[in-house]
Amino acid sequence: MNVRGRVTLPIEQGMDDQLPQILDRLGADAVRNSDGTWLPEITSQLGVKVYETYFPARGNQEFALAHLDARPRFYLMSDRVTAPAEGPLAIDIMNGYYKMQVEPDQGDLQRWWEVIDRTTGEVVPVEGWSVSGEGADVTVTIAAPVAFHVYTVSFLAWQVWDSTQMYNYTTNNWENDPTRVREIGYDARHPDAWEFMTSSMRKWCEERPEVDVVRFTTFFYHFTLVFNDLGKEKYVDWFGYSASVSPLAMEAFEAEYGYKLRAEDFIDEGYYNNSFRVPSKVFSDWMDFQSRFVSSRVKELVDIVHSFGKEALMFLGDTWMGTEPYGKYWPEIGMDGVVGSVGSAATCRMISDIPGIRYSEGRFLPYFFPDVFKPGGDPLGEANESWLQARRAIARKPLERIGYGGYLSLAVQFPEFMARIEQIADEFRSIHEVGEGHLPQSSTIRVGLLNAWGAQRSWQTHMVAHALWYKQIYSYLGVLESLAGLPFDLQFISFDDVRDGKLDDLDVVLNVGAAGTAFSGGEQWLDNDLITALRGFAANGGGVIGIGEPSAVQHQGAYFQLSDVLGVDKELGFSQSTDRYPVERPEHFITADLPGALDVGEGAGDIFATGDATQILRLQNRSVELAANQQGEGRGVYIAGLPYSHENARVLHRAIFWAAGREADFDAQWVPSNVGVEVSVFPEAGKAFVMNNLTEAAATTLRGRATGLDGDGAITELQLDLEPMESRWIDLQG
Amino acid sequence: MNVRGRVTLPIEQGMDDQLPQILDRLGADAVRNSDGTWLPEITSQLGVKVYETYFPARGNQEFALAHLDARPRFYLMSDRVTAPAEGPLAIDIMNGYYKMQVEPDQGDLQRWWEVIDRTTGEVVPVEGWSVSGEGADVTVTIAAPVAFHVYTVSFLAWQVWDSTQMYNYTTNNWENDPTRVREIGYDARHPDAWEFMTSSMRKWCEERPEVDVVRFTTFFYHFTLVFNDLGKEKYVDWFGYSASVSPLAMEAFEAEYGYKLRAEDFIDEGYYNNSFRVPSKVFSDWMDFQSRFVSSRVKELVDIVHSFGKEALMFLGDTWMGTEPYGKYWPEIGMDGVVGSVGSAATCRMISDIPGIRYSEGRFLPYFFPDVFKPGGDPLGEANESWLQARRAIARKPLERIGYGGYLSLAVQFPEFMARIEQIADEFRSIHEVGEGHLPQSSTIRVGLLNAWGAQRSWQTHMVAHALWYKQIYSYLGVLESLAGLPFDLQFISFDDVRDGKLDDLDVVLNVGAAGTAFSGGEQWLDNDLITALRGFAANGGGVIGIGEPSAVQHQGAYFQLSDVLGVDKELGFSQSTDRYPVERPEHFITADLPGALDVGEGAGDIFATGDATQILRLQNRSVELAANQQGEGRGVYIAGLPYSHENARVLHRAIFWAAGREADFDAQWVPSNVGVEVSVFPEAGKAFVMNNLTEAAATTLRGRATGLDGDGAITELQLDLEPMESRWIDLQG
Ligand SMILES: [Mg+2]
Ligand SMILES: [Mg+2]
Numbered sequence A, B: 001m002n003v004r005g006r007v008t009l010p011i012e013q014g015m016d017d018q019l020p021q022i023l024d025r026l027g028a029d030a031v032r033n034s035d036g037t038w039l040p041e042i043t044s045q046l047g048v049k050v051y052e053t054y055f056p057a058r059g060n061q062e063f064a065l066a067h068l069d070a071r072p073r074f075y076l077m078s079d080r081v082t083a084p085a086e087g088p089l090a091i092d093i094m095n096g097y098y099k100m101q102v103e104p105d106q107g108d109l110q111r112w113w114e115v116i117d118r119t120t121g122e123v124v125p126v127e128g129w130s131v132s133g134e135g136a137d138v139t140v141t142i143a144a145p146v147a148f149h150v151y152t153v154s155f156l157a158w159q160v161w162d163s164t165q166m167y168n169y170t171t172n173n174w175e176n177d178p179t180r181v182r183e184i185g186y187d188a189r190h191p192d193a194w195e196f197m198t199s200s201m202r203k204w205c206e207e208r209p210e211v212d213v214v215r216f217t218t219f220f221y222h223f224t225l226v227f228n229d230l231g232k233e234k235y236v237d238w239f240g241y242s243a244s245v246s247p248l249a250m251e252a253f254e255a256e257y258g259y260k261l262r263a264e265d266f267i268d269e270g271y272y273n274n275s276f277r278v279p280s281k282v283f284s285d286w287m288d289f290q291s292r293f294v295s296s297r298v299k300e301l302v303d304i305v306h307s308f309g310k311e312a313l314m315f316l317g318d319t320w321m322g323t324e325p326y327g328k329y330w331p332e333i334g335m336d337g338v339v340g341s342v343g344s345a346a347t348c349r350m351i352s353d354i355p356g357i358r359y360s361e362g363r364f365l366p367y368f369f370p371d372v373f374k375p376g377g378d379p380l381g382e383a384n385e386s387w388l389q390a391r392r393a394i395a396r397k398p399l400e401r402i403g404y405g406g407y408l409s410l411a412v413q414f415p416e417f418m419a420r421i422e423q424i425a426d427e428f429r430s431i432h433e434v435g436e437g438h439l440p441q442s443s444t445i446r447v448g449l450l451n452a453w454g455a456q457r458s459w460q461t462h463m464v465a466h467a468l469w470y471k472q473i474y475s476y477l478g479v480l481e482s483l484a485g486l487p488f489d490l491q492f493i494s495f496d497d498v499r500d501g502k503l504d505d506l507d508v509v510l511n512v513g514a515a516g517t518a519f520s521g522g523e524q525w526l527d528n529d530l531i532t533a534l535r536g537f538a539a540n541g542g543g544v545i546g547i548g549e550p551s552a553v554q555h556q557g558a559y560f561q562l563s564d565v566l567g568v569d570k571e572l573g574f575s576q577s578t579d580r581y582p583v584e585r586p587e588h589f590i591t592a593d594l595p596g597a598l599d600v601g602e603g604a605g606d607i608f609a610t611g612d613a614t615q616i617l618r619l620q621n622r623s624v625e626l627a628a629n630q631q632g633e634g635r636g637v638y639i640a641g642l643p644y645s646h647e648n649a650r651v652l653h654r655a656i657f658w659a660a661g662r663e664a665d666f667d668a669q670w671v672p673s674n675v676g677v678e679v680s681v682f683p684e685a686g687k688a689f690v691m692n693n694l695t696e697a698a699a700t701t702l703r704g705r706a707t708g709l710d711g712d713g714a715i716t717e718l719q720l721d722l723e724p725m726e727s728r729w730i731d732l733q734g
């Protein structure tokens, strides 16, 4: 295949001679600049679409400096400080914060700040504390604290320096570059700022007839990113709203919702409503409020862009709070496309599944930056790793476009890398060519992932910072990573959805996460309607898969409230007196492709079978790691953790089939015998896309029907020998 | 040394010729029979005290069969059963129980039984359920359960077979022995049974003038020991009171305490108030009530024994509920001594520290039973292991006596074993000889172990069944095992003691255990008085050592409520957004004898330092395993778990010194440089007892003063080379 298109490349000045040929080789139909590069004059003659980056809420330092009251703010909490035996307690609220980034906002602080006794949870009355100091040196003194109680100060602060620009600035040592300033942002809610944003947008569009696509580096409110007193990252929450606050917004909220906000609504005991917290009513209201505001304002900017005949493309994202693409108001914006960084199959699906846009684009790794494109660097290896991860997801739900970022002049110094991304671009386009607009086929088993967030956080569960490894998430992220390449149409459903009857639309439901988190559900499971809905679902033949600490909350003699369905519970110490005689019975449909131990990552602690009916499929160190339980008509599967691996994805694939009671169909699903190989079936085209996910050669057999995953025709068996990383289109007819 | 005495041996018939010589070799001054052996006629001529076993509450089957209403009972819970979508729910309450042991007591069942909706915690009204069946086949039917709610039945049941006798019967295959019956017990609260017990006691004493010591195999109420439908152990709690119930007792309780008891007071969601549960007010009342009753009745039996000029010795124990030797009413009984099985240093201290008796006796391992004393068995190895464990404890707080049990005729077939226990007996007696009634010296650092039980469970924390290994306890039991041989006078204090000011008597306090358990404390830590008492203690220079999940309960942004003092907290998932930059600084006073990693056993999960001030001494897999924190005048030490080892005992020894701010004194404490060696110092004798705890030779240096652990004289250094397992008396003068 040698079709052109669907690929965006970064270009820069000084490469005019090479550019046409490079674009042609890769079939690139769009170009972009990067942070620190400018498009060459030749661009308009290249016959490609032109992207240019735009920052709505920062970038004009002159405006920013003239409107310091338009700076965005955030809510921050001081250290936890223990009161002495007697006398007042002085808290240096800026201790541990970076004074270049944060400055307390002392405006009406009695209204917006809060001093809390963390031993009791009580608020200290405003008469009980006073503030001294100014600028970034501010002390709060509690006149008469209770001896040995712990206190915190919640304070509103100015964002003195834009978080992303600060990150780029410090990372790239721009302090040595006199052309760089420390950029200050401005808040779209400030009337002057908003007026400035719209007029700037118009002016910018006017001045750039050559730009086809405005690539918004998202919009107004940065995710929570706070630095410490050494300028190192102190707090990061890619989903955080604590940098979206302002008195203006909070007063508008109060006027609309009829209740006052308080600092603690954002501070949340110091957890800042991160997405692991079961969202409070107030926080959900705030998200809705800000999302509605941001979306409506973004729509105005997008309308301006459209009025100039340009497209609006959102980078997902830095200042993306309020434009979450699975949010309620997103489709109303009318964004043309979303581009995002692809770090895994799950992040790829996070982009490719976005509703309400015409196209999604994945920015692939590696970024053309000197950290990788240097002597001794391995850009080829990184490209392969990135592609192998993303290809599984693309073959399930294709991105419309792919692209790269950074400095092309660096990349061309690595010819093997350039040759490889040429192959990748062709391989990518073939999925669109063969698929002819059809998506690959999914199993008819309807699968839902249940947590407190539901659809609002589709493909965004168990994440802290974007696509980074954390010890407490990788054993759960593996579930999403597996599902991102498995042939199921995954629905993300919330506990409220369950209460609204949503389980009727599902065959199998998963609850995945650590106890108490929004992903497991915490005290949500004390709700009788929720728990009986799940038990009823199982009793009627539904499948329930629990991973980690599903439905966990200590109550009435059980920790997993779904222990009856799952057949397992967790030992917290209280039930050690009950003797257990666990027997591993490792042979099962679910483990048919898992010859040895299951890698459960961090695992879930001491899991025991609640009765003899539970089939323990894997038992390690006296703890159940994989179990299957028939409960009435329905089935429960428990997995202690599922970091991503080819084997684990297969275990989940089989677990879903077993939970759905559909294991008899599995043999005709074109599932490769080799777990390192995966397949996407396109019945309309009569073809299947077979991917060797391994960096070594792979032999496999495949069994399925000419009709694809369904039907009742004869089953054909194919034998394939695949090169390392190879993908191959095969004919379903055999 | 060749002093006689302090040793009890089991003797039996058919060894008359050998007995005098064996007793002489071992210096035994007392003999006993065992279960299944009888004392020979020659006994009275041996010049030794004679023990004989006595069972107050079982053993007369004729009486038992004639008084089936005097059988003891227990409270049991059925399986947890999920209600169907519609229709009634029938629960086979005996499912999983052993019908030879358990039979539901249907007397006034509407008063004593309880059906509970475990989904809501609500009690189903008695009109809502009915009982059918009889004997051991009993079904409870809930007429109109809520669909998909989980139900349990709590029922009172007869103990049809005494638990210990059943265990012995099935273990020893007595079903093939026609002289054996399935013994049924009788409840001391039953008037006829009590009359029978006292008259039998008198008669027994009268008929046995040759017996000097009545060895009571404890008394009336068995610890909770229930078997499953295969006759295997189903539930065991060495501290359980659920086999102490009867309508008579509960009615007497109600009359005295003024409130009604209900089944759930004993069932406790199926956890049966095991000692890991923070005790409820009702359960504490019940313990007090039964202990008072049992103790007063036991005193009557002991008085009878004394009236015959005999001694009363209690074996600790099978049916020991109500005679816990650290209980409030214990000293009033007037028991002469306690004998218990020694399985470790901690169980040895559990016996040797018992107050209010004239002597304690440790029954050493191995028991002279054919499971060990057989070709291929290793009785010598077991004797060495047992002695090395117990010796540490004996050298700190000597037992008054030691002894063995089982069949002497088996033991004499192993001459190396006999030779070894002869050495052990001499070594044991030397401690009494040299000590001359003085205890070995303790550090002046006053150490307390804080939990919900306090003194009531001295040396009995973190135990399920007596001295057995459980996965969730060994990392905590190591703390007790270490302390049992360390030179500190340990106080066991309760949270109530802290509220009463008891911390004033301490320099260092330990809180050790898993979150939510009685040993960590659970929601006790939400009490402001408790938490401020601890923080104030630390602020005034006290030391706090937390092991595992100390003070853990999620509240106001912290999980460890003492995180400010300990300098660490546990990541439950909510604070992952906070960046951490842990740096291990392994060199510290506490780790001076720990060259490598710390073995924390099961560990405590993801522990992080709360700030830079915390010194992380050991960091593994991104989790803090050992940390030291200076907080004001006081100090906190955190350890993630401390299974017993020589190294870990030393870490704790040093941690206590550091927490107390006394590390400068450590060099003169006669602490061996080799962690495999320990020392007990007897300043009155001017001597120290040096023990090589290793089964290999050990070289060590020792530094201390002639005055013992205190004083300010010159420090002497000794160098010793010790044989494997050797103990040696050294002169403090050098
Ligand atoms: Mg965990
Ligand atoms: Mg004995």
Ligand SMILES: [Mg+2]
Binding pocket: A605, B514, B604
């Ligand atoms: Mg644990």
